[in-house]
Amino acid sequence: MTAIDPLVSLVYCSSATHPFSEQELAELLAVSRARNSAHDITGMLLYRGGEFVQILEGARSDVEALMEKIGRDPRHRDVRVLLEEPLHERRFEEWTMGYQSLVAAEQGMKSGYRDSFDDLRMGDHDMIGRAIMELTLWFRVRESAV
Template identity: 85%
Template sequence: MTAEAALVSLVYSSSATRPFDDAELAQLLTVSRARNSARGITGMLLYRGGEFVQILEGPRSDVEGLMQTIGRDPRHRDVRVLIEEPLHERRFEEWTMGYQSLVATAPDMATGYRDSFDDLRMGDRDMIGRAIMELTLWFRVRESTSAD
């Protein structure tokens, strides 16, 4: 397998240049899922309060090409790659782009509840890795229970 074809997982965060409503997010997902499927890219998208966090997985050259496109997209600003690492097995094989809308926090939420993505931008690779694993697990559990 060539370096360009090797599977990678890339996690980035960005800020929307303006808020997305539900209809705009649905349109974004429809287009992105079709394009990602054609490229062999899978992953997960989270959006809350004008902030995106996305996990992309697929062949290195395709993922890096998509990141260049996202970096030029006028709907994004402050695009930051948080983690890029080799991937031995896809975590989102069934999804061309899984998606969850995150709800706003309530005053009585449990300690440790993640109500923003700010801590992912701090640069501590270990903390970012743990947070991404928690988000991945959270998404998989929500997806499996919603299918019942």
């Protein structure tokens, strides 16, 4: 990355225009991973109940170009950038698109379990930052256990 095209992290959420099956998610991931690898974009994708949260890392121009595509993608609606910040180093360097499907909360789950992305749409920058850091840590711990 250069000073002209710095490394950034961008987090967005969106709603699917229809519920994605496991097969549709697998196809989306295969295409996304190939495209991201070609553009040196890394990150993670979370999906639950028709809602996406994604973290993208890469050169600002590449991440912005990808966001333009996502914004035009007919499978998404209500695309919102939640957070964009400069990065000194990648948090998802080893993943062109790490993925986790979140399940609905079950009775008896520990308190603090995130069973919704609704709070991310509220617009409180500090709360969004904390939630993204929690999701990032949760994702990395689950991936390292696989």
